[in-house]
Amino acid sequence: MELSVDPETGLLAAAGYLPSPNCDARPPDSSIDLVVVHGISLPPGEFGGGHIAALFTNRLDPGAHPYFAEIAHLRVSAHLLIRRDGELLQFVPFHQRAWHAGVSSFEGRSACNDFSVGIELEGVDDLPYEPVQLERLAAVIRALSRAYPAIRLDRVVGHSDVAPGRKTDPGPAFDWRRLHALLEPHRPVLARATDTNPTE
Structure with a gap:
């Protein structure tokens, strides 16, 4: 499945769009050259429903679950969510800064939100993600690499990195090797690709 990013709007053509207020402009001199992969489930360990979208759009009901009372005040977002069934939801245009990485650094550069795309996968740390999620993620990375050529395979990392x-x-439980195998045929597009597992 090939996807595309509209360079004017910064939106992924195949994704539903739910605008999040939790974003702002990237610094003028920033270059989009990193993808940060996240995992999320709300409530923790449960899948489905609209709670993740509600969190990213500041509509999470703190009374709907005990855990929500702890996080409903947060102002966070991601550029994209990949649901367990492969559905794609976009919250922030890629050329804008989503609030996903928090205090972070990569290769000596702090504030990763400035230069990264944040992609959330619905899941938990210790349960394998669905094959369709990895397939969609690979397709998204290919589309991003065409829109933002500085994104390479060695610049796709986890939030933990x-x-x-x-x-x-x-x-x-995230299968980095499978993701790299899905991207391997596109090595010419993702220049300087590596087979190294970035979490190792």
């Missing part, structure tokens, strides 16, 4: 000790997602 940019915020070690603070974050653990997408977790040990």
Whole structure:
């Protein structure tokens, strides 16, 4: 499945769009050259429903679940969510800065939100993600690499890589080798690709 990013709107053509207020402009001199993969489930360990979208659009009901009372005040977002069934939901245009990585750094550069795309996969650290999610993720990365050529395979990392000790997602159950295998035929597009597992 080939996807495309509209360079004018910063939107993924195949994704539903639910605008999040939790975003702002990237710094003028920033280049989009990193993809940060996250894992999320709301309530923790449960899948389905609209709670993730509600969190990213500041509509999460704090009374709907005990855990929600702890997080409903947060102002967070991601550019994209990939549901368990492969559905794609976009919350922030790619050329804008989503609030997904928090305190973070990569290769000596802090504030990863400035130069990264944040992609959430519905899941938990210790449960394998669905094959369709990895397939959709690979298709999204290919589309991003065409729109933003600085994105390479060695610049696709986990939240735990940019915020070690603070974050653990997408977790040990995330199959980096499978993702790289899905991207391998597109090595010429993703220049300087590597087979190294970035979580190792």
